[in-house]
Structure formats: C-alpha cells, structure tokens
Amino acid sequence: MEPILIGKGVTDDIAVSLLPRFGNRHGLVAGATGTGKTVTLMTLAEGFSRRGVPVFMADVKGDVAGLAVPGEIDGKLAARAAEIGVDGYTAQASPTVFWDLYGQLGHPVRTTVSEMGPTLLARILELNATQSGVLDIVFKLADDRGLLLLDLDDLRALLTLVAAERKNVSTEYGLVSAPSIAAIQRALLRLSQDGGENFFGEPALELADIMRVNHDGRGVIGILAAAQLILKPRLYSTFLLWLLSELFEKLPEVGDLEKPKLVFIFDEAHLLFNDAPAALVQRIEQVVRLIRSKGVGVYFCSQFPDDVPANILGQLGNRVQHALRAFTPRDQKAVKTAAETFVPNPKLDVVATLSQLGTGEALVSTLLDKGIPAPVQKTLVAPPRCRMGAISESERMQVRAGSPVGSRYDTAINRESAAEILAARAQQAAEQAQAPAAQGPGQGGVGQKIGEFLFGSGRRQGMVESVAKQTTRNVGGSIGRSVGSSIGESMMGKTGKKYGGQIGNQIVRGILGGLFGGKR
Template sequence: MDPILLGKGITDNIPVHLLPRFGNRHGLIAGATGTGKTVTLMTLAENFSRIGVPVFMADAKGDVAGLAMPGQINEKLAARAAQIGVDGYSAAGNPTIFWDLYGQQGHPVRTTVSEMGPTLLARILELNDTQAGVLDIVFKLADDRGLLLLDLDDLRALLNLVAEERKTVSTEYGLVSAPSIGAIQRALLRLQADGGEQFFGEPALALADLMRVDHQGRGMISILAADQLILKPRLYSTFLLWLLSELFETLPEVGDLEKPKLVFFFDEAHLLFNDAPAALQQRIEQVVRLIRSKGVGIYFCSQLPDDVPDNVLGQLGNRVQHALRAFTPRDQKAVRAAAETFVPNPKLDVRATLTAMGTGIALVSTLQDKGVPAPVQETMIAPPRCRMGAITEAERAQVRATSPVGAQYDTAINRESAEEILAARAQQLAAQANAPEARNGEGGLGQSIREFMFGNGRRQGVVESVAKQTTRNVGAQIGRNIGGTIGESVMGKTGKKFGAQIGNQIVRGILGGIFGRR
C-alpha cells in the first residue's frame, strides 16, 4: 500500500512518509497554539480516509468540521503542494459523520450507565473513594436483582432503593452511609445541569458505526462536536476514555495489519490525564499499550509533549512536533525533553529548530522498515484538500441530512429498566396496602353482611342456596315450636302440622322479600 505523504524534508529535500502498516503504532502531534497542529490533523485524517481507514476525532474549536467540505485552492496552496510533490492536488471534501453528546450539532452520542461502569462514572461525578465504593455497591445490587441501568433515572431509582434498604444492603455488600448516597445524588444533579444526562440512554452508540467506509471505499471521518463539551473537561475526557475502553474490550485481536482498522485522534490530550487517580492512569496505559493489536491507532494532540505521561509517551512511535515557545521555565524544560525524544539527525540542531519553526513546519519522525524510527526531519507539512476552517450551519445540516446513521440515533428510546420496574413494584405495594382500608371504610361489618345477604356477582348463587336451606331449617324449627304449643293446648297432632305450615310461610315471606321474590 502506498505510504501517506506528510510533507517534504527541508534539510534533506526528501519526502516524509507515514507507512500505513505502522499507523496503529500510535503517535503524538504537539506544538504551541497557532503553529499548525490542526492543519496537520486534517492532513493526516483525510489521508487515512483516502486509503480506506475510518477516523474518529474531536472538534474542540469548530474548525475540524471543514473536513466535510472541499477547500478553496489558491496559488499559495497550489505552489506548496507542487513543491512538496502532492500528486493530483485539488479541492475535495471527505465522507463525514457529525456527532454531538448534546445532539445539537450532530447525531446524539449515547451509552448506558451499565456500559459506562462505576469507575468512569465516579470520575465524571468527581466522587471520593468512599462515595465511589457506594457506587460500586449500587451497580452490584442492580446486577444481582436483574435491574437494567440505562439512564440516570435508573441510577437515581437504585440509589433510592439502597437508601430505603440501607441496613440490609450494608450487611450484605458493605457499609453504605446516608451522606455518601446524598453526595452521589447531588453529583447527579450537577451532571444533569451540565447536560450530561443526554449522554446516558438508548440507542447506545454502536462501535461498528465508527468504522464505516463509503461506497468509494473511503473511511468515514466521525467528528465529535466538542466546542461546548470541552468546557466540561471531566465529561469530555471520560467519554473519550470510555470509547477507547469499549474499542479495546470489543474488537478482536488482529495483530499487525496492512493498515489500521480505525485511527483515533485525541485532541487536548492533557485533559485525559489531569487529576486522574493511579488506577485510572494504569487503565489508560494498558489500553494504549494493547489496543495496537486490535488494529487501532491513537494519536494524542496537545501543546507540550510532557502533557502525556512518560509511560504513555514511550508507546507513541510516530511524532509530529510543531514549534514550541520557551517563554517560561516549564516551556524551556519541555523544549529540552522534546529534543531528546527524537532520533538525532547530524544535519539538524533539534533544540534550536524547535523554537524557530514557522507555521506549517514541524519536526517529524515516523516508524520505517522493521518499526525503526527514522531520523528527525524538519518538514514542510502538506496542505489538506478540504476546507481549512469552520462550516456554516446550512452545510452542517446538509451533511447530517445525508448521514447513513441518522435514522438510527436521532430518536431516543426509553424501554423498561430499573426505574420503571421499581416504580411498578411501589405502586403494587401501595395498592395492596390500601385495599383492606378501602373495604373497611366502605361499610366494614355492614358491607360484609350486605355481601352475605345480597351477594355480589360471584357469591349470589351460593347465598341463595344457603338461604333456601336456612328457610327449611328455620321453618321446621318454628313449626315444631308453634305446632307443639298449639297442639298441646288445642288440636294435638293436627295443631302441630298446622303450626309448621305457618312457620314455613313466615320465613319464606321474610327471605322472599329480601331476594325480591314473593
């Protein structure tokens, strides 16, 4: 497969390439503001797309969206492309899908609470260790009771359940305190105020939709609108880390391929590592180290190389370093560190060059044959074919309207999960608790007597049968009594028979009146 042309070496006057088979060995794109990092990102993204590699990248400033539209080729760009040796340079857009956690500038990106997991969710909510432990218990309880955690309403319902059964839960799973539950609930309110509630729900993002190719065999470029999201750094970084983790856990092992299956650009990379606990740092290092064998390349973008921890930085084989500004002691230290990470070039003073390069010039070192880093080259970066700038709302709407995934994600789904199940159980228990009160309040003993005497649809036949038997028994008893009395005093046996008939008529008259018969 043809290599990706990044630019042309200024010192040695040779093309500088990135070999697709080493595209999954990760990379770093660094440099001060205004030195051309974004243009380099766009050049890399569209070249990966042209060879059939899907790309995912965040648009922190709104200008990366220009990848969707053809650029405007002027004389300066044409001359630069000719000088570098770009074949067939012309304006061209790229197949693009826009995404947005808030669902405003692209298709909504959602995941479920269960898929996010307690560790990453605790980081979003900024929980301490004790509160994070309670969140672990909530997830475990949901699993044990078969309750789906899809959105934040489900999580709130589980928290309420844990609060109600706190003593039992503490005995079975570990101590759960009311203050910890309250702290988690307050954190959920803050997340909701930040708009994070829209991120949790269904339909959840399918990773296969990030790995599409169009009908021409070009990789789709998925662009996440992050100009608002970047203002919530924990939500931004945790979402991207979740996405990496999902790719790591879902994709099969493929080893080294002719080209990557997906390339992932992580802009503002320092946000991923700021204030990350040790366990989370280890998780990031593990994903970066092992996801290469899944066919995924990760490219971190930041201002300074030391924004990325050394353990991660050592895994990044492809380097594009734009100019650094040595205004502060930290900047000067970063310049020295960056210079020392490159393979030396006898013809180039790396440290001096780092602070003297202009816009669109970068120090580049990529992996060549057998994975050996090439000596660093001061490189004129090739211009992209797309628009180098923002797009209009009408253009964004046009791209979104023709998207192959719009019908799948634009409408939210709310299926039965923990919140609905627990609410139904609560209603059932309330109905059972109120049922005896309703019966007693309506008539108490009098209602019971009326049901016995008059029946109720289900018992009418039984009551009538009992009544008939009662008529016979009572009538016979009255007859015997009356008959005996009359017989003794007046007529003997004849009086007894006559008395029995009178008694039966009296009782039949009473009960017949009750049942509406005469």
C-alpha cells in the first residue's frame, strides 16, 4: 500500500513517509505551542483517511474541524507542496463526523455508568481510596440485585439505598461510612454541574460508528469538539481513556494488518497522566502495549516528550518532534530527552536543531521495513488539503446534515433502570403501609367507637392494656365475665358495677362470639 507522506527530508533530500502496515505501532507528535503540531496531525489524519483508515481525534482549539471542508490553495501552499513532492495537490475535504459530549457542536457522545465502571468513574469524581472502595461496593450491589446503572440518577438512587441499608451492606460487602457516601454524592453534584449529566445515558456510543469507511473507500474522521471539554481535564482525559479501553476490550485480535482498523489521536496527552495513580498508569501501559494486536494505532500529542511516561514512550515507534524552546531548565531537559529518543543521524546535530526548527518543520523518525526505526530526519511537513482553520456554523450544520449516523444519537432515551425501579418499590411499600388503615373494621359511627374501645385509642390505652391483662389470666369461660366486668367498671364506676358487668358481658359475648363462632 502507498506510504503516507509526512514531508520531505532536508537532511538527506528524501521523502519522509509512514508505512500504513506500521500505523498500529503508535506514535508521538510533540512540540512547543505554535510550532505546527496541529497541522501535522491534520496531515496524518488525511493520509490515513485516504487509505481507508478511520480516525478519531479531539479538536481542542476548534481548528481541526477544518478537515471537513476543502482548503484554499494559494501560491505559497502550492509552492511548498511542489517542493515536497506532493502528487496531485488540490483542495479536498475529508469525510467527517462531529461529536460533542455536550451535544452542541456535534452528535452527543454518551456512555452508561455501568460501561464506564467504578475505576474510571472514581477518577472523574476525584475520589480517594476509601471513597473509591465504597463506589466499588455500590456497583457490586447493583449487579447482585439486578439494577441497571445507566445515568447519574441511577447512581444517586443506589447511593441512597446504600445509605438506608448501610449496616446490612457493611456486614455483607465491607464497611460503608456515611461520610464516604456524602463525599461521592457531592462529587456527583460537581460532575453534573460540569455537564456530566449529558454524558451518562442512552443511546450509548457504538464503536462501529467511529470506525466507518465512506462509500468511496476513505476512512471517516471522527472529530470530538473539546474546546469546552478541555476546561474539565479529568472529564476529557477519562472519556478518551474509556474509549480506548472499550476498543481494547471489545475488538478481536487481528495481529498485524496491511493497515490499521482505527487510528486514535490523543491530543493534550499530559492531561491523561497528570496526578494519575500508579495502577491507572499501569493499565494505560497495558492497553497501549496490547491494543496494537487489535489493529488500533494510538498517537499521543503533547508539548514535551516526557509528558508521556517512559514505559509508554518506549512503545511509540513513529515520532514527529517539532521545535522545543530551551528557555527554562525544564525545556533544556526536554530537549535532551527528545534528542536521546531518536535514532542518531551522523549528518544532524539533534540537540542544536531542536531549538532552531521553524514552524512547519520537524524531526521525524518512522518505522522502516521489519519495524526498524529510521534515522532521524529534519523534515518539511507537507500541508494538508483541507482548511487550516476553524469553520463557520453554517458549514458545521451542513456537515452534520450529511452525517452517516443521522440523528441516531441526537435524542436521549430514558428506559427503566435503577432509579425508576427503586422509586416504584418505594411507592408500592408506601401504598401497602397505608392499606390496613384504609381497610380497617368499623370505620366511623358506633363500630368505630367499639373498635377504639377494644383495640385502643389515644385516650383509652391504659384501659385496654388492663383489659388485655385480665383476658390473658382468665382463659375459657371466664373471658366474658372478666372483660365484661372491667368494661362495666370503667363505664359505670363502682356504684353501677353490678349492672355495668351485665351490660359488658352481653356486649363482649356478642362480639367475641361472632369472631370465634360461639353462641350468643
């Protein structure tokens, strides 16, 4: 298959290209702000798309959306393309689908709470180890009781249930403290205010919809609007990490292919690793190492190479390093680190060149046949065929109107899940609790008065307790006499004890006889 042209090597005057069959060996695009990283990403995305490889990437500044419309070829761009040797350089748009977690600049991107899982959700919520453990218990309880966790309302309902049954849950699953539950609830409130309410729910994103190939054989480029999302770095990085994990878990093993099944570009990669616990970094390392065999290439983009941990950096076979300005001790260290990661070229002083590169120039090293890294080349990066800048709202709407996924994701679905099931159970319990009072015997009139006399009212509790004690002691034929006498005494006093006892006996014999089938 035809290589993907990156640019022209100034050092050895050769074409610098990336072989599609090594596109799944991952890569890194790094450099200071304003040195041309975004243009390089667009050139790579176009190259993969033209060879039938779908691409998914984030649009942090809003200019990556230019991939969706043809560029404006002026004399300067045409001259640069001719110098580099770009064949048939004309303005051309790429097949594009816009996505947006907030559903404003593209199709809404959703996943369910269950699919996100407790580990990544705990990272979004910035929970400590104890609170993360409680979240694990909440997910386990939901599984054991068959309760679907789809949106944040479901998770809130489960937290309320755990709080109500805290003692039993602690005995069965492990200690659950009220402060931990409250901390998770507060974190959910912050996430909801940050727009996370729209992210969790259905319809959930189908991986097939970011791995589409157009009718003319070009890979569809999925562009995630991230200008607002980047302001919530935990949500941004965790979403992309979740998507990467979904690809790893659901795609089958395919080994090395002629070209990747998908290229995943992770812009502002340092956000993924900032303050990440060691276990999470280890998980990312595992995914990056093994997802190659699933046919997925992962390309990190950041300012400094050391923004990516060394164990992961060592797995990135294709490197594009734009200029680094050695103004600070950190910058000087980054220049040295970047220089050491390249295969040396005797014709090039890498350390000196790194700080002297102009915009649109880069040091490039890709994998050659048999996966051997090529010596580093100072390279003029080829210009993309699309617009290198933002697009208008009308252009965005036009692209969305022709989206291959249509309006499948534009309307949210709220099917029965944990929140609805638990609410229905609470309502049923409340109705059952009210049912005996509504159906009790002797409602109103004389019947109610007799019922209060026999079974107690606010004013006669002491009297009924006394009657009950006497009834217990006088089992058999003396029931009527004892109870009757007690009622008679209460009603008539000592003076009318004799007559009151007779009246009481008749009343009680009538009532108890009806209950037990006795003769009156």
